[in-house]
Amino acid sequence: MRYAKRRPHPWSFHVKKYGLRNVILDANQEPVATNVPPGSGPLVATAPELLVALETVANLAPVGSPAWHTATEAIEAERVAEEKTAEGSGQAVGVVGSP
Numbered sequence: 001m002r003y004a005k006r007r008p009h010p011w012s013f014h015v016k017k018y019g020l021r022n023v024i025l026d027a028n029q030e031p032v033a034t035n036v037p038p039g040s041g042p043l044v045a046t047a048p049e050l051l052v053a054l055e056t057v058a059n060l061a062p063v064g065s066p067a068w069h070t071a072t073e074a075i076e077a078e079r080v081a082e083e084k085t086a087e088g089s090g091q092a093v094g095v096v097g098s099p
Contacts, residue, residue, distance in 0.1 A: 007032050009048035013041035051078060 008027035015038065017023050024032040024045050036044055054071045061067040 007048070011045040011048060013045040015041075051075070054078075 007030075010027060011032060012025050013036065014023050014025060015021065017025060018031070020031060020034045022036045022038055022041055023034045024036055024041065026032050033044065054074050057067055057071040058075060061071065
């Protein structure tokens with residue numbers, strides 16, 4: 001999984017930490033994103049685990065099944081969003097650079 005190499009999980013959401021507001025921290029307590037909408041913070045913090053679950057469904061579900069389509073579409077959407085973030089466009093939250 002890509003996140004395991006760049007940003008170890010589990011991630012956690014904090015309203016205020018290290019002088020940052022609404023921040024997602026990785027397992028090393030390093031910021032991943034800031035200014036995350038407070039209502040979305042806990043969900044965003046589960047992103048690595050959710051991606052692992054989606055990859056598991058995509059690998060175990062029969063190809064072409066509704067579960068396989070749903071999982072692969074969600075994984076592809078995440079990849080597109082990650083590419084946009086890497087290009088510096090479409091950032092909804094402040095994403096902290098990769099180590």
